[in-house]
Amino acid sequence: MTTRVGGIEAGGTKFVCVVGTGPEDIHAQVRIPTTTPEATLGAALAFFQEQGLQGGRLGALGIASFGPLDLHPGSPTYGFITSTAKPGWKNVDVVGAFRRALDIPVGFDTDVNGAALGEGRWGAARGLDTFVYLTVGTGIGGGGVINHQRMHGLIHPEMGHIWLPRSPDEVPSFQGVCPYHGGCFEGLASGPALHRRWGGQAETLPEHHPAWALEAHYISLAISNFIATLSPQRIILGGGVMEQKHLYPLVRDEVRRLLNGYIQAPSILERMDAYIVPPALGGLSGAAGALALAQRALEGGG
Amino acid sequence: MTTRVGGIEAGGTKFVCVVGTGPEDIHAQVRIPTTTPEATLGAALAFFQEQGLQGGRLGALGIASFGPLDLHPGSPTYGFITSTAKPGWKNVDVVGAFRRALDIPVGFDTDVNGAALGEGRWGAARGLDTFVYLTVGTGIGGGGVINHQRMHGLIHPEMGHIWLPRSPDEVPSFQGVCPYHGGCFEGLASGPALHRRWGGQAETLPEHHPAWALEAHYISLAISNFIATLSPQRIILGGGVMEQKHLYPLVRDEVRRLLNGYIQAPSILERMDAYIVPPALGGLSGAAGALALAQRALEGGG
Ligand SMILES: Nc1ncnc2c1ncn2[C@@H]1O[C@H](COP(=O)(O)OP(=O)(O)O)[C@@H](O)[C@H]1O
Ligand SMILES: Nc1ncnc2c1ncn2[C@@H]1O[C@H](COP(=O)(O)OP(=O)(O)O)[C@@H](O)[C@H]1O
Ligand SMILES: [Zn+2]
Ligand SMILES: [Zn+2]
Numbered sequence: 125m126t127t128r129v130g131g132i133e134a135g136g137t138k139f140v141c142v143v144g145t146g147p148e149d150i151h152a153q154v155r156i157p158t159t160t161p162e163a164t165l166g167a168a169l170a171f172f173q174e175q176g177l178q179g180g181r182l183g184a185l186g187i188a189s190f191g192p193l194d195l196h197p198g199s200p201t202y203g204f205i206t207s208t209a210k211p212g213w214k215n216v217d218v219v220g221a222f223r224r225a226l227d228i229p230v231g232f233d234t235d236v237n238g239a240a241l242g243e244g245r246w247g248a249a250r251g252l253d254t255f256v257y258l259t260v261g262t263g264i265g266g267g268g269v270i271n272h273q274r275m276h277g278l279i280h281p282e283m284g285h286i287w288l289p290r291s292p293d294e295v296p297s298f299q300g301v302c303p304y305h306g307g308c309f310e311g312l313a314s315g316p317a318l319h320r321r322w323g324g325q326a327e328t329l330p331e332h333h334p335a336w337a338l339e340a341h342y343i344s345l346a347i348s349n350f351i352a353t354l355s356p357q358r359i360i361l362g363g364g365v366m367e368q369k370h371l372y373p374l375v376r377d378e379v380r381r382l383l384n385g386y387i388q389a390p391s392i393l394e395r396m397d398a399y400i401v402p403p404a405l406g407g408l409s410g411a412a413g414a415l416a417l418a419q420r421a422l423e424g425g426g
Numbered sequence: 427m428t429t430r431v432g433g434i435e436a437g438g439t440k441f442v443c444v445v446g447t448g449p450e451d452i453h454a455q456v457r458i459p460t461t462t463p464e465a466t467l468g469a470a471l472a473f474f475q476e477q478g479l480q481g482g483r484l485g486a487l488g489i490a491s492f493g494p495l496d497l498h499p500g501s502p503t504y505g506f507i508t509s510t511a512k513p514g515w516k517n518v519d520v521v522g523a524f525r526r527a528l529d530i531p532v533g534f535d536t537d538v539n540g541a542a543l544g545e546g547r548w549g550a551a552r553g554l555d556t557f558v559y560l561t562v563g564t565g566i567g568g569g570g571v572i573n574h575q576r577m578h579g580l581i582h583p584e585m586g587h588i589w590l591p592r593s594p595d596e597v598p599s600f601q602g603v604c605p606y607h608g609g610c611f612e613g614l615a616s617g618p619a620l621h622r623r624w625g626g627q628a629e630t631l632p633e634h635h636p637a638w639a640l641e642a643h644y645i646s647l648a649i650s651n652f653i654a655t656l657s658p659q660r661i662i663l664g665g666g667v668m669e670q671k672h673l674y675p676l677v678r679d680e681v682r683r684l685l686n687g688y689i690q691a692p693s694i695l696e697r698m699d700a701y702i703v704p705p706a707l708g709g710l711s712g713a714a715g716a717l718a719l720a721q722r723a724l725e726g727g728g
Binding site for chain 2: 192206207253254266270271273276277278280285287305345348349353354355356357382385387388391
């Protein structure tokens with residue numbers, strides 16, 4: 125468990141690269157802007173090569189990436205970012221680039237499955253076997269662990285794209301910002317949706333603005349659906365929009381109201397404060413998750 | 427694998443009790459109406475006791491039951507039906523009744539997780555690791571297998587109770603029939619919802635009735651949400667309402683339309699006929715699943 129490994133939280137705006145053994149033992153860290161695959165992957169690679177020379181060889185690398193991804197070990201495009209809309213990043217062999225150059229095991233998963241894994245190992249989901257990690261930011265994504273295993277299946281979850289009922293308090297002209305679905309969860313509740321609906325950056329809207337009750341309502345509808353579908357033991361809710369800390373109590377109350385007593389579990393009826401929680405690792409969930417992915421790869425767990 | 431075991435599909439209207447080794451090798455079968463726990467459990471027990479005497483001792487029993495259920499092995503109410511609205515059946519120790527009297531291992535799960543297990547072992551989900559079983563009948567329920575394991579978590583899924591957008595084609599005065607949520611999936615698309623909205627039993631509505639396009643739309647919204655949340659490799663869609671076989675092509679087309687190319691998987695884009703399918707075991711999914719639960723219990727898998 126204490127082998128020095130590398131981790132990458134590969135995001136659409138930046139790559140966070142770390143070396144260490146866990147979130148409390150980070151030996152080195154660098155942030156690289158996400159520009160072209162050549163430049164970004166090249167800079168990340170240079171960082172890990174230098175770390176391997178200077179601080180001691182890395183046992184493995186973990187990558188928690190924006191997607192969609194190919195996560196099927198047998199597939200010819202395993203380890204690729206596949207059909208992303210991000211210019212230049214379609215069909216990029218992320219895992220291969222590092223595996224060839226570093227010649228170490230590489231673990232790979234979505235950013236949100238990675239963050240879930242990190243929170244499960246070191247953070248807010250320790251000791252649980254079934255939980256969800258949800259991020260509400262530029263996009264909305266969700267991942268999770270079910271019976272101690274990460275969610276993959278056909279591809280991997282895309283929880284931001286569920287359909288939700290439109291609120292009667294919705295701005296009548298607002299149709300949502302998802303290029304595929306208009307008013308899906310991401311279309312209605314992402315940072316860009318807040319921006320488009322209210323005309324200002326989400327971070328500039330004051331706490332008493334009606335934006336937040338509506339935002340809490342949509343997040344709560346989605347969480348109610350995830351509870352009904354997955355029956356998680358806890359939901360970790362993060363991302364830039366959740367920097368508005370006053371959203372947490374609004375969401376907890378609204379989820380309870382929406383479930384309306386149907387799910388008879390003390391976690392929901394009595395201990396909601398411990399049921400819907402912020403990430404315990406804060407901004408490090410993803411990078412820590414990448415380290416956990418590396419450690420799994422070292423143990424042969426992919 | 428060929429030990430003779432017992433299985434119960436415990437439904438709100440009838441208990442189907444079987445003895446055998448699988449759906450193609452059923453030695454005996456009986457249907458018992460669901461009245462009071464004493465009468466129904468008593469009649470089921472008598473059946474299995476007689477089968478044990480006449481045809482040879484049963485190695486184990488499996489129960490796939492209506493719920494909600496307590497599925498946590500360590501809990502004092504493990505094996506109970508818990509908070510059901512069905513008169514007389516709240517807090518009934520189903521597993522205990524059989525374990526005490528028969529003194530054999532008893533496997534236990536929801537009706538839909540059981541049906542998923544049966545379809546995974548002998549039916550439409552053979553060879554898959556991640557899939558969903560959905561039933562649209564008097565109620566709507568869903569269960570599934572993720573990475574080869576049944577879905578439990580906090581309690582177990584209650585997939586019928588997700589929130590969906592109301593169709594613009596909805597009958598304006600119709601508010602849904604769910605006593606907890608009004609217009610959740612079950613509230614809008616169960617057999618009783620069809621009855622209440624259109625004023626006649628679902629089985630009497632002709633194929634060209636507008637009921638079916640609306641029904642297919644709601645089922646497709648829900649399935650799109652389950653795809654985005656769980657990423658299943660296949661969805662098995664059964665229950666009384668799906669006796670309307672013309673619904674399958676409507677649902678497949680509508681799911682593809684709703685996903686709108688977002689999920690780039692050949693299963694969805696090219697092989698939808700094999701992606702959303704009826705149960706291969708027909709009316710035996712649940713009872714077969716109960717046999718599979720018994721076999722798991724025999725192997726010590728709970
Ligand atoms: N303090 C804040 N309050 C509200 N919204 C915020 C805040 N900080 C960031 N956001 C919004 O969150 C989004 C960025 O999300 P973030 O999770 O930081 O990154 P990303 O999703 O791009 O990985 C932007 O739409 C931004 O407007
Ligand atoms: N052929 C049919 N066409 C449409 N609806 C049907 C048909 N058969 C049964 N149903 C409806 O399905 C419901 C019963 O569902 P079923 O799955 O058979 O049982 P349950 O859900 O009670 O276990 C009833 O609401 C009934 O109206
Ligand atoms: Zn969308
Ligand atoms: Zn409901």
